[in-house]
Amino acid sequence: PISEISPAEVLHLLQSVERSGRRESARRLRSVMSGVFRHAIVTLRAEVDPTEPLKGAIRPPKVVNRPAIIDEGELGALLRDLEEFQGYFVTKAALKFQILTMVRPGEVRGATIHEIDRAERTWAISPDRMKMRRPHVVPLCCA
Secondary structure, eight states, X not given: OGGGOOHHHHHHHHHHHHHTTOHHHHHHHHHHHHHHHHHHXXXXXXXXXXXXXXXXXXXXXXXOOOOOOOSHHHHHHHHHHHHTOOSOHHHHHHHHHHHHHXXXXXHHHTOOGGGXXXXXXXXXXXXXXXXXXXXXXXXXXXX
């Protein structure tokens, strides 16, 4: 029964995930479990959330900075290399579109013609495709 789960049991589970190198997953797992326990409290299935005392018990995830082009010369070199790209046309077009709109690759891959408003020169990405689940309108330079 959920009411019999102890903080020690939860910690053991979280530490096994952490030891496997998945610190972010362990942190998220604690958060999801806390939501389950809070629901159990509201529905009178449990009296306490055993994950509450475990905040901070898992080491934070290692931050990995992604490489970024911050030099104009490097950006120019990337654009020149893109012009010489000999791969699929759709790949080249998608990369150019992503550079111009500054959206994530997933949004570019999932783009449909129905999202483009040529009259308003905008691209409306639906909330279900966005990371934060909010609608996003991208201005476009031409129709």
